[in-house]
Amino acid sequence: MEFDGVHDMAEPEIEALTFDVFGTVVDxxxxxxxxxxxxxxxxxxxxxxxxxxxxxxxxxxxxxxxxxxxxxxxxxxxxxxxxxxxxxxxxxxxxxxxxxxxxxxxxxxxRLPAWPDVTKGLARLKQRFIIAPLSNGNVSLMVNLAKHEGLGWDVILGAEIAEAYKPEPEAYKRAAALLDLHPSRCLMVAAHNSDLVAAAATGMKTAFVPRIDEYGAHQKADFAAEHDFDIIADDFEDLAHKLGV
Amino acid sequence: MEFDGVHDMAEPEIEALTFDVFGTVVDxxxxxxxxxxxxxxxxxxxxxxxxxxxxxxxxxxxxxxxxxxxxxxxxxxxxxxxxxxxxxxxxxxxxxxxxxxxxxxxxxxxRLPAWPDVTKGLARLKQRFIIAPLSNGNVSLMVNLAKHEGLGWDVILGAEIAEAYKPEPEAYKRAAALLDLHPSRCLMVAAHNSDLVAAAATGMKTAFVPRIDEYGAHQKADFAAEHDFDIIADDFEDLAHKLGV
Missing domain, CATH: 1.10.150.240 (Putative phosphatase; domain 2)
Structure with a gap:
């Protein structure tokens, strides 16, 4: 599914991409x-x-x-x-x-390893968008992961900043508020359907990126998007392509 | 004054550098x-x-x-x-x-311009330390400044995150807490004596970098360090040198 919101004047322009991290960014x-x-x-x-x-x-x-x-x-x-x-x-x-x-x-x-497409994909996305983790991991964990894997986050958002764990609405709302953006200008990127459903409920746009090896042989869910998300991408490089970067 | 705390086993090792921004980083x-x-x-x-x-x-x-x-x-x-x-x-x-x-x-x-030494100095400091603004400017302002001038902050800290304006102690304390660091492992960098005095009162280390042209002909204070700060550097490149980067 190609995302055309960015170029469609009737849709608000995406300015920031917020990312789930455990499973979506790192293995x-x-x-x-x-x-x-x-x-x-x-x-x-x-x-x-x-x-x-x-x-x-x-x-x-x-x-x-x-x-x-x-x-x-x-x-x-x-x-x-x-x-x-x-x-x-x-x-x-x-x-x-x-x-x-x-x-x-x-x-x-x-010190977790990023999936192979992540570092290059984020570098492309950062050229056009604000990129930020919106994770349940704490700030120092996110900073250290980023240092370890060369993730060029523009700002660290997430549970500790909001003092609320996803999928509580406050976690997403605080992120958009700190960016001074209407939620519709934020695109939540995750490999988990439930995370995106919760983000969408706060008004955020959504992008599903499957990570079907997250749990290995024990994976039971999230093999594919189960809702009408705004974008479905194969990986972060495909996400950059679909966002026209 | 050469800073030897980093290599002195009796002193806690500096892990993060937090920066005042208006006047210190940007003109x-x-x-x-x-x-x-x-x-x-x-x-x-x-x-x-x-x-x-x-x-x-x-x-x-x-x-x-x-x-x-x-x-x-x-x-x-x-x-x-x-x-x-x-x-x-x-x-x-x-x-x-x-x-x-x-x-x-x-x-x-x-969209303010950084002083000429900043972008290169920060890039050097980022190789060894966590670098973060600890400004009274809000998060979106800090993100946009960084995008504008290529400042590679690892995380955005400061007044809006703490909901307290410097020199209130909470602004500094919340920054160290989010980094999960004892304040003595954080070095506050500023061109203003009062900012560093407040940071030191919370246990942070301090570095003074003079910006004697901040107010042009109207500059009345902060021509030099007026207290016993841990480091005094000519600019951000000299700060990197004095921290051994």
Missing amino acids: WRNGIAKEAENILAAEGHHVDGQAFALAWRARYQPSMEEVRARRRPFVRLDVLHRENLLDVFREFEIDGVSDDTTDQLNRAWH | WRNGIAKEAENILAAEGHHVDGQAFALAWRARYQPSMEEVRARRRPFVRLDVLHRENLLDVFREFEIDGVSDDTTDQLNRAWH
């Missing part, structure tokens, strides 16, 4: 799997990195739900990740990991 | 003077751009003081700038400027 599964194996092996614990990564990620939504449901005040994702990591240690019957090693492994989320 | 006086003359001339108003710029800037601190003193809720600097601009029109007896032209002139703050 958390292979990144975490490798780091978990290496870091824990150094302390004599041998784990199946893929299973470890999936178990850690399985605790992601439930931990944020505690904040969304107001059962606890907002805390940054690094804090949730670390609590969840201790749970995964228990599940995998891994005992006696030092605090330093736990911290080091928790920071693996700050 | 607001000449930028505003030129835009005011050009934009108002197109509507038949002929003004002394330098006098106009100084009159507009003279209203900057008093307007933020209304927010600091809790006499009004936080509003972004674009809003204060526009209110102040209408005051300057009255002072200069300029009538009948359209809303569109007023908006266009107000956005001149988003």
